[in-house]
Amino acid sequence: MRVLQIISVLLLLLTSTLKLSIIDIPLDDNIIHYFFNASIILTGFSVMFPIVSYFRIKKLKIERDGHLTLILNEMVSEQNTEVFISRQLNNVVTLFKNKQQIIICGKPILELLDNSQVKFLLAHEYFHIKKNHLIKNILSFTFAISGVPILLLIISPFLISRISILWVLIIAFIVYISCFIFHFIFSQRREFAADKYASFIVDSEVAKNTLSILKKHALVPEKSYNIFETHPSLNKRIEKVASK
Structure with a gap:
């Protein structure tokens, strides 16, 4: 996250100087505009998320849990992720504390699960941390919001010289919406990957039972239509782990 913070702030400073014409580079104003938007989004996420995490941690009144940390260490050696508990929280989340x-x-949720089921949840969350899924989600969202328009602006003159403006608009619309959908698809795939990793550590039956308990007690909020959700439905997750 620290690297992303530095890059995003530098990008924001650069695009601000371009937008204010302090630096003169022969770039289309619209391209500069979308680069500026991208830098704001990246800076917002990278700077604000740790701040939001700080206040959320304060609200959750977390307590360090050595037993759960030990369980995670036994599953995954050579890692320093700490585990905490909170009576104010129904599920399991990852947040930032002291840059970690x-x-x-x-x-x-801990009161409903046995030891192997707790292992599944810990392994699932650890996989997100290990693979930097949070940062990947930020980057893919930023690309969908600002990166795709930049690419479309670059290739549109080439397309306009060969096909009608109507077809260019149709193609641009399809590409833009498709990239948005792909952002959510890839985010959901990361959830499936975390489930797969955790299932490998315990087993698929434990994974299935754990997710079934989450569904039964409604510990994970779900919506009827989840194509534009970062998390797949619990039913889909149960089907995936059951098919392993």
């Missing part, structure tokens, strides 16, 4: 990502487990 931590895992927070809700006390209510």
Whole structure:
């Protein structure tokens, strides 16, 4: 996250100087505009998320749990992720604490699960941390919002010289919406990948039972239509782990 913060702030400073014409580079104003938007999004996410995490941690009143941390260390050696518990939380989340990502487990969910099921949840969250899924989601969202328009602006003169403006607009619309959908598809695939990793550590039956408990007790909020959600439905996750 620190690297992303530095890059995003530098990009924001550069695009600000371009937008204010302090630096003169022969770039289309629209391209500069979308680069500026991208830098704002990246800076917003990279700077604000740790701040939001700080206040959320304060609200959750977390307590360090050596037993859960030990369980995670036994599953995955050579890692320093700490595990905390909170009575104010129903599920399991990862947040930033002192520049490091931590895992927070809700006390209510721990009371419903046995040891192997807790292992599944810890392994799932650890995989997100290990693979930097949070940063990947930020980058793919930023690309969908600002990167795609920049690419379309670059290639549109080439397309306009060969096909009608109507077809160019149709292609641009399809590409833009498709990239948005792909952002959510890839985010959901990361959830499936985390489930697969955790299933490998425990087993598919434990994974299935754990997710079934989450669904039964409604510990993970779900919506009826989830194509534009970062998380797949629990039913889909259960089907995936059951098919392993």
